[in-house]
Amino acid sequence: MISILKPGKDPALPSSYRPITLLDTIGKLFEKIILTRILHVVNVRGLLRNEQFGFRPRHSTSLQLARLVEIITRNFGEKMLKGAVFLDVAKAFDTVWIDGLLYKLTLLNFSSYLVHTISSYLRGRTFEASFKTATSSRRGMWAGVAQGALTSSVLFSLYVNDMATPSHHVELVIYTDDTTVIATSRNPTLLVSYLQSYLNYLQRLLSECRIAINVSKSTAIIFARAGWRFIQARPVTLLGESIKYFDTTRYLGVTLDKGFTWSPHIDQVRKKTAQRMGVLGPLLNRKSDLSIRNGVLLYKQLIRPMMDYAFPAWRSVDRSHIRRLQVL
Secondary structure, eight states, rough: EEEEOOTTOOOGGGEEEEEEOOOOOHHHHHHHHHHHHHHHHHHHHHHHHHHTTBBBTTBOOOHHHHHHHHHHHHHHHHHHHEEEEOOEETTTGGGGHHHHHHHHHHHHOHHHHHHHHHHHHHHTEEEEEEEETEEOOOOOOOSSTTTTTTTTHHHHHHTTTTTTOOTEEEEEETTTTTEEEEEESSSSHHHHHHOOOOOOOOHHHHHHHHHHEEEGGOOEEEETTTTTOOOOOOOEEETEEEOBOEEEETTTEEEEETOOOOHHHHHHHHHHHHHHHHHHHHHSSSSOSOOOOHHHHHHIIIIHHHTTTTTTTTTTOHHHHHHHHHHH
C-alpha cells in the first residue's frame, strides 16, 4: 500500500493519508471474471434493494440525485418539511466482516463454488505499507474488501443489503456506502422523532455488521420551501453523539441547500470551472495556435462536464443561475 496525502490535510497526521492498494494484472483479470458471475446472479434474481443505486446497470449518480430531489421536493407545495441525515460510514470497505459477508452470500443462495472462490480470494491476504523510502513488515488482513477492487462495491452492497426497511414516513437513498435517511412531516418535532426512531433501529444493525459511522462527519439538514420559517428542531443522535444541522450539505458531488435554491451549488460549479479554465487559458485564448476544433474538443471534455454534471437533478434551477453558467 502506498500512502497519498489528501489535499489540504496536515502531513504530520497518519489520518491525512489515503492508502492506495496496487493489485497485479492477474488479480484484476481474475476479479473481472468473478464480478461477471456475481452481477449475473444479482441482476437476474434482483437481489439488491431498490434504494441501492451503486454500481448497478442503468443506475447512475445523476439518476439517484434526481430521485433524492424528487423525494425532498415532492410535498413542498403542501408546506411539508423534509428532514435528511447524510451518514458517513467510517472505512466502509476496510471493516467488512468477511465471515459475515460469506454467511449472507450463502443465505442469498449464491452457488457454493462462487462463495468458496470469494472466500479464498478475501482470506489469507497480506499487505505491507510503503512511505517514502521506508517499508513496513508484512501483516495479515483479517477483515475488509480491497478499496478500488472491482468486486468490492457489489460485495459491500450485498453485505448491507438487509438494512432495515423504512417506515411509511421514512425513505432511503443509498449509493454503495453513501446512505441518506429522509423523513416527512409538517411538524418539526414529529420529523425528528421519525428520523431518530429509524436511526435507533439502524444502530443495532450496524453493530451486528460491525460497521462504524463517523458521527462527526455525518450531517443533518431540514429542507423547506424557500422563505418558510420554522423553529429549529432538536438534534438527532447516533451512537450517543448528536448529528449537527447544516444549511448546506454535499452529496454525490452536488451541493444541496435547505431551501433548494441551488445557489450554493452554482457558486461551487462556477468556482471550479473558472479554476480549470484558468489552467487551460494558454490553450484556449484567441492567440493560441490550437485549432478551434481541438479547442472545442477540450471544452467538451474538460469544462462542459463540470457545469452540467447531474443536471437532471437541478433542472428546476432559476433561469438566472443558468445565465450565470452561460456567461462563464
